[in-house]
Amino acid sequence: MKKFLVSLLLTVSLCFVAGLYLPWWSVAVIPFLIAYLIPQTAFKAFLTGFLSVFVLWFLIAFVLDSGNDHILSVKVATILPLKGSYLLLNLIGSFLGGLVAGLGALSGALLSKARG
Amino acid sequence: MKFIPFSISAIVTILLVWALNKPWGSIPALGAFFSPQQGFWQNAESTDNPGSISINDPFIKGSVEVYLDDRLVPHVFAENESDLFFAQGYLHAKYRLWQMEFQTHAAGGRLSEILGPGKDSILLLNDRQMRRLGMVYGAKKALAEMEAEPKTKTTCDAYTAGVNAYIHSLSSANLPLEYKLLGYQPEEWTNLKTALFLKYMSYDLSGSENDFEFTNVKSVFDQHAFELLFPITRDSLDPIVAKGTPFDSAKVKVLMPVTADSLYFQWKPVVPETVSKPDQDNGSNNWAVAGTKTASGRPILCNDPHLSLNMPSLWFEIQLTCPQFSAYGASFPGAPCVIIGFNQNNAFGFTNAMRDVRDYYTVKFKDESRKEYWFNNSWQPSRITVDTFMIKGGGYYFDTVVYTNIGPVMYDQNFTGREKYRTNGSNYAVKWKAHEPSNELMLFYELDHSTNYSDYQSAIKYLSCPGQNCLFASKAGDIAVWQQAVFPAKWRRQGDFVMPGTDSSYFWQADIPQDENAHMVNPSRGYVSSANQLPVDTTYPYYIGGHHDLYRGKLINRKLEQMSSITIKDMQGLQNENENLFAETAMPVLLKNIDETQLTSSEKELFNIVKTWNKRNDPNEQGVAVFHSWFDSLETTIWSDEFAKVPQPYITPDESTLIEALIRDSAFQFIDDISTPEKETLAQQVLKAFKKAVPELMIAKKEGRLVWYKFKDSGIQHLTRVGPLSRLHLKTGGGVHVINATKQFHGPSWKMIVELTDKIRATGIYPGGQSGNPGSKFYDNFVDTWASGGYYDLWFMTKDEIKDKRILSTITFKK
Numbered sequence: 001m002k003k004f005l006v007s008l009l010l011t012v013s014l015c016f017v018a019g020l021y022l023p024w025w026s027v028a029v030i031p032f033l034i035a036y037l038i039p040q041t042a043f044k045a046f047l048t049g050f051l052s053v054f055v056l057w058f059l060i061a062f063v064l065d066s067g068n069d070h071i072l073s074v075k076v077a078t079i080l081p082l083k084g085s086y087l088l089l090n091l092i093g094s095f096l097g098g099l100v101a102g103l104g105a106l107s108g109a110l111l112s113k114a115r116g
Numbered sequence: 117m118k119f120i121p122f123s124i125s126a127i128v129t130i131l132l133v134w135a136l137n138k139p140w141g142s143i144p145a146l147g148a149f150f151s152p153q154q155g156f157w158q159n160a161e162s163t164d165n166p167g168s169i170s171i172n173d174p175f176i177k178g179s180v181e182v183y184l185d186d187r188l189v190p191h192v193f194a195e196n197e198s199d200l201f202f203a204q205g206y207l208h209a210k211y212r213l214w215q216m217e218f219q220t221h222a223a224g225g226r227l228s229e230i231l232g233p234g235k236d237s238i239l240l241l242n243d244r245q246m247r248r249l250g251m252v253y254g255a256k257k258a259l260a261e262m263e264a265e266p267k268t269k270t271t272c273d274a275y276t277a278g279v280n281a282y283i284h285s286l287s288s289a290n291l292p293l294e295y296k297l298l299g300y301q302p303e304e305w306t307n308l309k310t311a312l313f314l315k316y317m318s319y320d321l322s323g324s325e326n327d328f329e330f331t332n333v334k335s336v337f338d339q340h341a342f343e344l345l346f347p348i349t350r351d352s353l354d355p356i357v358a359k360g361t362p363f364d365s366a367k368v369k370v371l372m373p374v375t376a377d378s379l380y381f382q383w384k385p386v387v388p389e390t391v392s393k394p395d396q397d398n399g400s401n402n403w404a405v406a407g408t409k410t411a412s413g414r415p416i417l418c419n420d421p422h423l424s425l426n427m428p429s430l431w432f433e434i435q436l437t438c439p440q441f442s443a444y445g446a447s448f449p450g451a452p453c454v455i456i457g458f459n460q461n462n463a464f465g466f467t468n469a470m471r472d473v474r475d476y477y478t479v480k481f482k483d484e485s486r487k488e489y490w491f492n493n494s495w496q497p498s499r500i501t502v503d504t505f506m507i508k509g510g511g512y513y514f515d516t517v518v519y520t521n522i523g524p525v526m527y528d529q530n531f532t533g534r535e536k537y538r539t540n541g542s543n544y545a546v547k548w549k550a551h552e553p554s555n556e557l558m559l560f561y562e563l564d565h566s567t568n569y570s571d572y573q574s575a576i577k578y579l580s581c582p583g584q585n586c587l588f589a590s591k592a593g594d595i596a597v598w599q600q601a602v603f604p605a606k607w608r609r610q611g612d613f614v615m616p617g618t619d620s621s622y623f624w625q626a627d628i629p630q631d632e633n634a635h636m637v638n639p640s641r642g643y644v645s646s647a648n649q650l651p652v653d654t655t656y657p658y659y660i661g662g663h664h665d666l667y668r669g670k671l672i673n674r675k676l677e678q679m680s681s682i683t684i685k686d687m688q689g690l691q692n693e694n695e696n697l698f699a700e701t702a703m704p705v706l707l708k709n710i711d712e713t714q715l716t717s718s719e720k721e722l723f724n725i726v727k728t729w730n731k732r733n734d735p736n737e738q739g740v741a742v743f744h745s746w747f748d749s750l751e752t753t754i755w756s757d758e759f760a761k762v763p764q765p766y767i768t769p770d771e772s773t774l775i776e777a778l779i780r781d782s783a784f785q786f787i788d789d790i791s792t793p794e795k796e797t798l799a800q801q802v803l804k805a806f807k808k809a810v811p812e813l814m815i816a817k818k819e820g821r822l823v824w825y826k827f828k829d830s831g832i833q834h835l836t837r838v839g840p841l842s843r844l845h846l847k848t849g850g851g852v853h854v855i856n857a858t859k860q861f862h863g864p865s866w867k868m869i870v871e872l873t874d875k876i877r878a879t880g881i882y883p884g885g886q887s888g889n890p891g892s893k894f895y896d897n898f899v900d901t902w903a904s905g906g907y908y909d910l911w912f913m914t915k916d917e918i919k920d921k922r923i924l925s926t927i928t929f930k931k
Contacts, residue, residue, distance in 0.1 A: 019153035025133045027151075032129075042121075060152035068160035072293070072891030076156055078840035079297075093150030093157075096136065100147070103129040110122035 004048060007038050011052035011101070016060075027053045027097055028104035035108030042109050049105025054098030061090045139299045148288070149296055159293040159891040165924040171285075172930050175202055175277045180929035182207065183913065185922045188886035188894040191435040191913040198274040200438045201452045203929055205278025208432060209305070212449035212888040213282065214292040215428045217302055218835055219450060220309040223316035224252050225505070230300050231836075232508040240505065241533070244515050247503045248526040251315055254550045259311040261555040268557045272307040275452040279305035293890055294836065300508075313450035314557060318550040320423070321582035323394040324470040324662040329767040331613040336762045339381065344777065345769045345786075346612075348661075349654055351776050352701075354670045356585060356597060356651040357634045358641065366657035367629045372607040373621035380615060380622070395862055398423055399665055400467035401691070401855060402587040403645035403672055404595040406638065411681040415589035416871045418687050419456055419465025420864035422857045427834045427842055427896065429884030431866045435913060436564065443564040444912045446866045446882065453560035456866060458878060458912075462572060462590045463870035464563050467646045469583030469599050472661040473549035475610075475624075477522050477617030478542055486518050486525075486543070490618050496521065522617055523547045545617055547624070549602060554580035569594040569637075576600045577630055585646035591872045597644040598635040599651045603628045606659045628658050643676045645669065647855075666772045667697040667853040684879055687869045690855065692905040694733040698853035699743050702775045703731060706746065709782075709802040719810050722817070733856070735825035735849040742822075744851075745813055747771065750805035757791045771853075824849060830860055832883050832899060834890075841890050843883075846903040856905075867907065879907035 011031050018026035031049035040048065065073045065086055073086035082088045136147035149155040166184065178195030180203045185191065190207050194200035208216060221227055225246035233240040262268045283302050295301065334342055353359075373380070400421040407413045423430060431446040436454060445457010456465050481498070482488040488495040498518050505513040518525040522545040527533065529541035555578055562575030572588045576598055579586065583601035588594065604611075604624035615622040634651035636644045649669035650660060675690055707727065715723055722742050729739020755768045777784045782798050789796050796804075816822045828851060831844035850856030850863065857863050868880040883902040887894035901908070911922065 016153075019151065024147045024151035024154055025137065028129055028133050057150070057152050061157045064152060064157045064160045067162040067164070068891060069163050069893070071163070071893060071895070072156065072160040075840040075890050079838060093152070093155075096146060096150055100129070100132055100136065103125060103132060107122060107125040107129050110125050111119075114118045114122050 003038055003040050004044055007034050007040065007048045008052050010034050011048060012056050015053055015056055027101045031101040031105035032108040035105040036112045039112040040109055042106055045109030046102040046106040050098040050102030053101035054094045057097040058090055058094035061093060065090065144297050144299050154289045156293055156296055158289045159889055161889060161892045163893050168925040170928040170930065173281050174931060176929050176931050182927040183918060183923045184925050185911060186924055187908060189433045192437060193915060194438045197438050197440055198270055200436055201271050201274035202278035204434065204436060204452055205275035206282045208449040209279040209282035211886055212428055212432060213302060214294040215835060215888050216450045219316060220312045223312040228508060229506045230298055230508055240513060243505055244531055248517055248524055248531060249546060250524045250551050251319065253524065255308060255311040255315040257553045258315060259308050261553045262311060262557055265555055265558060267561060268555055271452045271561060272310055276305050276307050310451050313448065315550060318582045320394045321398055321468050322473050322550065323398065325472040325474045326767055327476045327614050329765050332763045332766045334613055347773060349650060350666050350772055353650055353666060354673050355649060355653050356599060356646045357636050359653045363656050367632060368605050368626040370605045370607050370625045395424060398468055399648035401647045401668060401672060402465045402467045402585065403643060403676060404587055404589040405676060405682055406595050406642040407593050409642040409680055409682050411683045412871060412873050414872045415593060415595050416682060416687055416869065417463040417465060417587060417589035418691060418869045419587060420691055420867040421466065422863055423865040424862050425832045425865060425883055427832050427884055428888035429882050431882045433886065441565045444910060454564050455560055456868060458870045458876060459564060461567050462588060463872060465587045465868065466584040468648055469585055469601060470648050470662045470664050471583040471603055472611055473581055473583060475547050476544045476614045477547065478614060479520055479525055479545045479617045481543060489520050491521065492620055520545050523551050544614065549581035552580065568592060569596060589872055594638055595644050596637040597646055599633050606661060608659050612661060645672050645676060647672055668855050671695060671697045671855055684869050684871055684877060688907055691867050693855040694849045696731050696733050696854050698771065699731045702747060705775060705778050706802055709799045710806060711799060711803060714803055718814065722810060722813055733824060733849050733851045733854050735847050737824050738822045740824045741827040742813055745809040746806050749809040750802060753801050753805045754786055757789045758786055828860055830858055833861055843896050843899045848903050876912055878910040880910050881907050
C-alpha cells in the first residue's frame with residue numbers, strides 16, 4: 001500500500017512538472033521509470049500509472065474549464081463531436097492520458113520483473 | 117523468454133504514443149491536443165478580467181502604456197511613433213495571430229500548405245489562382261514602395277518587430293487554438309506579409325470586372341441586345357456626384373483602336389471558367405452630413421463597409437496615441453495604422469468604387485515553349501517562372517507561369533480554373549492596377565495624421581488600387597467625398613471584354629488625372645454619400661465601367677435630403693434601415709401583371725403574404741422571402757431561354773436592368789420564351805415565375821422558415837468554416853439592395869458613426885469580438901448586439917482618464 005501511494009504521488013507530481021517543459025508523452029516515460037524503480041505487481045503498476053495521470057489531467061482541465069465557464073470546451077466538444085458535453089470531453093482526454101501512463105508503468109513493472 | 121511480457125507491453129505503449137502523436141485526417145494529434153498543460157485546454161482563458169502585464173523588449177525606445185477597456189479595446193499611449201506601431205503589432209498578434217497569418221497565406225496562395233489540397237484540389241486551385249493573378253508579384257512591388265518611403269518603412273519595421281516579439285514569446289502551450297487544431301506553427305512576420313495583406317484587400321475590392329462572362333455573352337448577342345442587357349447607366353441613377361454637376365472636358369484623350377470592330381467587338385472565342393471571385397457585393401455605405409443638417413451644428417460621418425463576415429473579424433478596434441497624432445477606429449490585424457476611424461480633427465471612411473481596373477488579354481505565343489510572344493509585329497521574349505506549392509501531408513506542386521509585358525498569363529493550357537472544364541488552351545494574361553507599384557499604407561498613415569481637408573486631399577493621392585470612395589468630415593466643418601484610385605482612362609467598353617494582347621493600341625493609354633476623379637466637396641445640399649452606385653452621370657468625360665449598385669445610394673440620398681437636426685441616433689437608424697427600394701420599384705410591376713384567378717388556394721396564400729407585405733426587410737416579415745423568390749424566378753424565366761446558348765461562365769443582367777426595362781416597355785423583346793413557338797406576354801411570364809417559386813416557398817412555410825431572418829439565415833463563419841467556431845442562425849433583417857446590407861454571410865462589417873463636436877462623440881460595432889481566441893469571452897461578445905442593430909460608444913480616451921473604471925487592465929512596454 002505504501003509503495004502504491006508513494007508511486008502515485010511521485011507520478012502525479014513528476015508528470016505535472018514534466019508537463020510544463022516536456023512533450024506530452026512524458027506521461028508514458030515517467031510512470032515507466034517510477035514503476036521500474038519502485039517495483040509493484042503488474043496490475044498495481046498499471047493502476048498507479050493510469051490513476052495518476054487520469055486524475056492529474058482531469059483536475060487541471062477541470063480547473064481551467066471551470067475558470068472558463070466552459071466557453072471553449074463546449075465548442076471543442078461540438079467539433080469532435082461529443083454533442084457539446086464538456087464533461088465527456090474531459091473524461092475522454094483524461095482516459096487517453098491515463099491509458100498511456102498505465103501502459104508505461106506496466107512496461108516498467110514488467111521490465112523490472114524480467115530483470116529480477 | 118522472460119522479456120516477452122515486457123516487450124509486448126512496451127510495443128503496445130509505443131504504438132499508442134505513436135498513434136496519439138500524429139494527426140489522422142482532420143483529427144489533430146490527440147496526445148498533445150488533450151494534454152491539459154499543452155493542448156486546447158490552455159486556450160480556455162479565465163473569464164476573470166485579464167491581469168496587467170509588463171513586456172520588456174530592446175526595440176522599445178521610450179515606454180508604452182496600453183489601457184484595455186471593458187470591451188478589450190486597447191488604448192495605446194506611446195512616446196514616439198516607432199514604439200506605438202511596435203505595440204500595435206504586438207497587440208494584433210496577441211489577439212489575432214492565427215488569422216493574420218491565415219489571411220496572408222490565403223493572399224500568397226499558400227493555403228494548401230496548412231490545409232492540404234482540399235476536395236477536388238479546390239484549395240490548390242485557389243492557391244494557384246492567387247499566384248497566377250500576381251498577388252505575390254504585386255505585393256513585392258508594393259513592398260519596395262513602402263520601404264522606399266521612410267515614414268512607412270519605419271512604421272512597418274516597428275509593426276513587424278512587435279508581431280515577432282509576440283511570436284517569440286509563444287510556447288507550444290499558448291499557441292492559438294487553430295494552430296493546435298490544424299497542427300502547424302506560426303512563422304516569422306515580415307513586411308512582405310503586411311504588403312500581402314493589403315494586396316488581399318485590393319483583390320477583395322476589385323472584383324468588379326466580368327471580362328470573361330461578358331465575352332461569352334457577347335459571343336451570342338448582337339451589340340444592340342448587349343447594350344440593352346448590360347447598359348452602362350440606369351434611368352433612375354442617383355450618382356455620387358449629384359446629377360447636373362458640370363464636368364470639364366477630359367484632360368486626357370484616349371482612342372479606340374482602329375481594329376476594335378474587327379478584332380475586339382466581333383471577336384467570339386469561348387473562354388475558360390474562372391475559379392472564384394470575391395463577392396460582387398463587396399460594397400458599402402458611407403455618408404457625411406454638414407453642420408447645417410445636424411442638431412449639434414457639426415458634421416456627422418457614417419460608414420459601414422460590406423464584406424464577408426468572418427470570425428475572427430477582419431477588424432480590430434484600437435486607439436493609437438503618440439505626440440504626433442491620436443487616432444481611434446478599426447484596424448486590420450496584419451497592417452499598422454487605423455483604417456476607418458477618426459483623429460482629433462477629422463473622421464474618414466471608405467466604400468468600394470466598383471470600377472474595372474483588371475483586364476484580360478489573349479496572348480499569342482510562337483510555339484509550345486512559350487518563350488516568345490507576338491507583340492506590335494515582332495516576337496518578344498517572355499519571362500517564365502516556376503511557382504512552388506508545398507502541400508500539407510508532404511509533396512510539392514510546381515506551376516509554370518509565363519509573364520509578358522501585360523502581366524502574368526493567368527489562364528492557359530495548364531490552368532483553366534476548374535480543371536474539368538476544357539478549353540482551346542488559349543493564353544490569357546491579366547493586367548491589374550494592383551500590379552503597379554503603390555504605397556497604400558501611406559494613405560492610412562497620412563489620414564491618421566491629418567489635421568484638415570487639404571491633408572486628406574494629399575493623403576488620398578497615395579491610393580492607387582483598389583478604387584474607393586474616400587469620405588471625409590472635419591471639426592472645421594468640411595465634408596467631402598472623392599472617388600479615388602489611379603483609374604485607367606478607357607475608351608467606351610474597353611476592357612469589358614477580353615482584349616487582343618498583340619497590339620499596344622489595346623493597352624491602357626493613360627490614367628485619368630487625379631483632379632478629374634469624381635468628387636463632391638461641401639455641396640450646398642449639405643451631405644455627401646456613396647453606396648457603390650455609379651459615381652457620375654453620363655456627362656462625365658471618361659468611361660466608367662465596372663459593376664454598380666443602384667438602390668441603396670438612391671434611398672440614402674432620399675432619406676438624407678428629408679432629414680434635418682440630425683443626431684447620432686438618427687444615423688444609427690439610417691444604417692439599420694430595412695426599407696427595400698428595389699421591392700418598391702418592382703412590386704407594382706409584378707402585381708399589375710399577375711392574374712390572381714389563375715392561382716390555386718395554396719398559391720393564393722403565399723400571394724397574399726407578398727401582396728400585403730410592407731416592403732421592408734425586417735427580420736419577422738414573410739413577404740420579403742416570397743418577393744425575392746418570385747423575382748429570382750422571373751429572372752430565370754426571362755433570361756434562361758436566350759442565355760441557354762451562352763457558354764459558361766456568364767452573368768445575366770442586373771435586377772435593376774430587368775425591372776427598368778419592364779417599366780419602360782412591357783413588350784420588352786426578351787420577355788418571349790424563344791424556345792416555344794407561341795409568343796409569351798409579360799403577364800404569362802410573371803404568373804409562370806410565381807408558380808415556379810411556390811414549391812420551395814411552401815416547404816419553407818411548412819418548416820416555419822418563411823420569416824425573413826430564418827429564410828436568409830445569417831451568420832458569421834469562422835475562417836476555416838468550422839461550425840462550432842462560427843456564430844450561425846442570427847436574427848437579422850436587411851439584405852441585398854437594402855441600406856442594412858446584411859445578407860447570409862456578408863454585410864456591414866464595421867458600422868461607425870462619428871460626430872465631430874469639440875469632444876468627438878462616436879459609436880460603432882463590428883460582428884465579432886476583440887479576441888480571436890474561441891476560448892475567450894471576448895471572442896464573440898459583440899455579435900448579438902450587432903445582430904440587433906445596437907452600437908457601442910467609442911471611447912476616445914485621454915491620458916487624464918487612466919483612473920476610469922472602464923479600464924480592466926494595462927500592458928506596459930519597456931526597454
